Amino acid sequence: MSEDHTTAAHQSVLSMLWPMLIIAGMAINLRPTLTAIGPLLDDITATTGLGLQAASLLTVLPMLCMGIFALLLPWLGRLFSESVWITAGLVAIALASFWRLWLNDSGALIASALLAGTGIAIVQAILPGLVKRWYPQRVPLAMGGYSASLMAGGGIAAVISPLVANHQGHWQSGLGIWLIPALIALLLWWTRPRENLHISDNSVKINFFTNRRAWLLACYFGLANGGYACMIAWLPSYAQELGWSAQDSGELIGIMTIFQVIGALAAPALSAGRLDRRPWLFFAVGIQLVGFCGLMLAPELMLTSWVAMIGYGLGGCFALTLTVTLDHLSSPKLAGALTAFVQGVGFIVTAVIPYIAGALRQWSGSFQTSWLMVIVTLTFMFLVTVTFSPSRYAKAMNLTAA
Template identity: 70%
Template sequence: MSTDHISTTTRQSLLTLYWPMAVIAALAMTLRPLLTSTGPLLEEIRLTTGISLQAASLLVVLPMLCMGIFPLLLPWIGRRLSENAWITSGLFAIASASLWRLWLGSSAALIASALVGGTGIAIVQSMAPSIVKRWYTQRVPLAMGIYSAALMAGGGIAATLSPVVAQHYDSWQSGLSIWLLLPVIALLLWWLRPKEILESKTSKQSVNFFSNRRAWLLASYFGLANAGYACMIAFLPTYARGLGFSAENSGELIGIMTVFQVIGALGAPVFSSNRLDRRPWLFFAVGIQVAGFVGLMLLPASLLILWVAMIGCGLGACFSLTLTVALDHLSSPKLAGTLTAFVQGIGFIITAIIPYFAGFLREWSGSFQAVWLMLLITLVIMLIVTMKFAPESYAKTMNYS
C-alpha cells in the first residue's frame, strides 16, 4: 500500500471524525448569543427604551419558554418537516431576530425579537442531542461535552464582545445584531455536512414520556440546573455594575464565567466517560456552585471573579452531564433523542419561570441576596436528587430500551 494511499485514508478518517463535530459545534454556538448579549448592555437599553428590570427578564424568559414548549410539541409537529428543514428554519429565525435588532428602538420590539429568536433556538436545540447520539454513538460523552462547551462559548463571547461592538459603533443595537454572523456560518456548515450522514425524519418520533416518572425527574433536574445560568446571564452584569463595574467589565465577568463553563462542560463528561455512574461528577458540579453562591452572598466585591469562575465551572459540568445522563438511559438514538427533547422541554419551562421570579424578588427586596439564596435552595434540592441517578436504575425506570 502506497504512502499516498495511507495518507488519503488517514485524511478521510479524520474528516469523518471531526467534520461532523465542527457542524455540531457551529450549531451549538448559535444558541446563546441572543440571550447573553443583552445583559451587559441592559443599562443602555433601559435608558433608551425605559424597560423595567422585571420586563427585561423576558429577554431571557421568553426564549427559555420557547425552548420548553417546542420540544414538547415535536412528537406531533415534527412529522410535518424533515430534520434538515427544521434546522434550516431554526437558524433562519435566529438570524432574522439578530438582524431585526439592528433597527429596533422600543422595548416591545426588543421583546418580540427575543420571541422570534427564541423559537429558532428552541428548534435547533431540541434536535441537537439526537444528532449527537446518532453521529457519535460510541463517543456520546465527548461529543456532548464539545456541544455543551461550544454552546456556552457562544454565549460567553457574545457577552464579552457585545459592549465592545456597541461602544465602537456608539449603538447598543449594533452590539446585539452582530451575532447574525453565527447562524449564517452555521447554515453554511449545516448545508455542507458530510453526505454519509443521512437526514433523519422526525415523523417516527411518536413516543412521549409524559407518564414516565424518571423522565419528569430528569426534566426537573435539568430545569433547576439551568436556572442558575439563566439568572446569572440576566442579572450578573447588573449586579456587577451595582458594585462599580463598567459595562465592558460586567460583560467580561460573563466571559470569565463562560471560560470556566467550557472547562466544566468539556472536562466532566471526559473524566466520567470510563464509568456509567456519573453521580460523583454531578456532586462536584452542584457542590462547586453551592460554594460559589455562598461566596457571592458573603464576600461579593473582594472575590467576585473567583465566585463567578466556580459557578461557571459547575454550570458547564452540570449542563453536559445532565444531558449525558438522560442519553445514558436509552440505547436507541431515536428514543434517547425523544427523551432529551422531553427533558429540555419541561426543563426549560422550569428554567424560564425562575429568572422571572428572581426579578420579582430583586425588586421586592431591593437586593440580589434573595436571588442568590433562592438559587442555593435549588442546588441543595439537586444534591439530594443526584443520589437517584444510579445506572442500575436506568432500565427499571424506563418503559423502553
Template identity: 70%
Template sequence: MSTDHISSHSRQSVLTLFFPMVIIAVLAMTLRPTLTSTGPLLQEIRLSTGISLQVASLLVVLPMLCMGVFPLLLPWIGKRLSESVWITGGLFAIALAGLWRLELASGWTLIASTLLGGIGIAVVQAMAPGVVKRWYPQRVPLAMGIYSASLMAGGGSAAMLSPLVAQHYGSWQAGLGIWLILPVIALLLWWLRPSEEMTTKHSNGKINFFSNRRAWLLASYFGLANAGYACMIAWLPSYARGLGWSAQDSGELIGIMTIFQVIGALAAPALSASRLDRRPWLFFAVGIQVLGFVGLMLMPDSMLILWVSMIGCGLGACFSLTLTVALDHLSAPSLASALTAFVQGIGFIITAIVPYLAGFLREWTGSFQAVWIMLLITLVGMLLVTIKFAPASYAKAINLPNV
C-alpha cells in the first residue's frame, strides 16, 4: 500500500470522525442566542418598548413552548419531509428571526421574531439527538456532552457579547440581531456534510410514548432540569442589575454561568461513560444546584459569582446526562430519537411554564426570593426521582406494545 494511499485514508478517517462533530457543535450553538441575548438588555428593551415583566417573560416562554410542541408533532409531520429539509428550514427560521430583530420597532414585533426563532430552534433541536445517536452510536455520552456544551456556549456567548454589540452600535436591536451569523454558518456546514449521512424521512409515526410512565418520568425530569436554566437566563440579569450590576456585567455573569455549564456538560458524560448507571453524577448535578440556590438566597451580594458558577455546573451536567439517560433506554437510533423527541416535547412545555410563574412571583412579591424557593422545591423532587433511573429497569420500563 502506497504512502499516498495511507495518507488519503487517514485524512478521510479524520474527516469522517471530526467533521460531523463540528457540524453537531455549530448546530447546537444556534439554539440559545435567541433566548439569552435579551436578558442582559431587558432594561433597555423595556424602556424602549414599555413591555411589562410578564410580557418580557414571553421572550423565553415562547421558544420553550415551541421546543415542546414541535417534537410532539414530529411523529405526524416528520415523515412528510426529510431530516435535511427540516433542519435546513429550522436554521433559515432562526436566521430570519435574527435579521428581523435588526429592524424591530415595538415590543410585539420583538415577541413575533422570538416566536419565529423559537419555531426554528424547536425544529433543529428535535432532530439533533437522533443525528448524534446515528453518527456516533458508540460514543453517545461524548457526543451528547459536546452537543450540550456547544449549545450552552452559544447561549453564554450571546449573553456576554450582546450588551457590547448594543453599546458599540447604540442599539439594543443590533445586540439581538447580530446572532443571525451563527445559523448562516450552520447552514453552510449542514449543506457540506458527508453525502452518506441520512436524508430520509422520519419513520417514527407509529411510536406512541404517551401511555408509557417512564417516558413521562424522563420528560418531567428533563423539563424541571431545564426550568432552572430558563429562569436564570430570563431573570438572573435583572436580579444582578437590582443588586447594582451594569448591563454588561450582568451579561458577563451569564457568561460565567455558561463556562461552568460547559464544564459540567463535558465532564459529567465523560466521567460517567465507563458505566451505564448515570445516577451518581445526576445526584451531583442536582445537589450542586441546591447548594447554589441556597447560597443565592442567603448570601447573594458577597458570593454571587460562586453561587452562579455552582448552578451553572449543575445545569450543564444535568442537561447532557438527562438526554444521555433517555438515549440509553433504547439502542436503535430511530427509537431513541423518538423517545428523546417526546422527552424534549413534554419537557420543554413544563420548562416554558416555570419562567412565566417566576415572573408572576417576582411581580407579586417584589422579590426574587420566592423564585429561588420554587426552584429549590423542584430540585428536591428531582433528587427523589433520580433513584428510579437504574439501568436494570430500562428495558422493562420502556417496553411498549407497539415498539
C-alpha cells in the first residue's frame, strides 16, 4: 500500500473515532456528581449534619434537573446554539466540582448538586441526538459507546473519590477532583469536527405530550434508571450495614460499573444486526430481577455476584432503551427530540424512586423493602417490553403536530 493510501486510511479511521472520543469525554462527566457521594456519605453527614432524607436530595435534585431541562429543551434550544448549550453545561459541572473543594455545610452541598445537575441535564439531553447525527449508520454501536462511557465515569468516581478523600484527609477533595475531566471534556468539545448541517425537517414541530408511545418509552426509561439511582444512592450504605468499609462499598459500585460497561457495549452490539431489540431487553431486565432478588433475600451469600448481575442488566437496559427510542424515528432531529422527551419525563420518574427507597428504609428500618420496590418496577418493565415491536413503530409514532 502506498504512503498516500496509508495516510488516507489513517485519516479515515481518525475521522470515525474522533467524534466518539468527544462523545465519550463528555459522557464520562455525567455521573461522578451522583456516584461519588455514596462511599463518602458517612463522612459528609458527620460534617454537615445531613439526615438520610436530605442526603437523598444529592441524588434526587440532579435527576430532577435532568428531567426538567430535557422537557424544556425544545423551547430553550431556540435561545442559543447547540455549541453554546453544551459549553454552558460542561462549565456548570466544572464550577460545581470546583465549589465542592471547600464547602462544608449542607445547604451549599445541595446547591452544588443543583448546579451540577443542571449542567448534566443540558449535556445529557443533547448527546443522544448528536450520536444519531454523527453515526447515522451505526446508532446501536455508537449508543453503546456513549452509554459505556457514561457508566464508566460513574464507576470510576465511586472508586477514586474515597481514595482521593483518604489521601487528602477530607471528603471535599473526593468530590472536587471531578473538575479535571470536565475541563478535558470542554477542550474536546471545542475540537469537534465542523459540520455542514442541512436538516430538512427544521420547520417540523412535534408534540410528544399527546403521544402514548412517547409516554410509555419515558416511563420505561425512568424505571430502568430507577434501579441505578437506588444502587448509587443506597448500595454503599447497605454494604456498610453488612460490615463493609467505605472503601470496599465504593468498590462495589466499581464492580457494578464494570459489568454495566460490559452490558452497555455487548447488548447493542448483539442487537445491531436486527431492528427488534426485545430479546436483549428481556435478558437485561430479567438478570436485574435475579440480582435484586438476591440482594434482598441473600445479600451475605453472594453480594458481589448480585451486584455484578444488576450492573450488567442496568448497562444493557440503558443503552437498549435509548436505542429503541432512536429507532422509532429516522430523522436525527426528531429522534433527538423524542429522546429529550423520554429523558425528561424519565428522569423525573427516576428522581422519585431513590427518595421513596430512602423513605421505605427509614420507615421499615431495612433496605429489603427498598429492593422489593425495585423488583416490582422491574416486573412491570418485563411485561411492557413485549410491546416494543419494530413493526408497530410507525403506528405508535402517529404524531400530532404542535
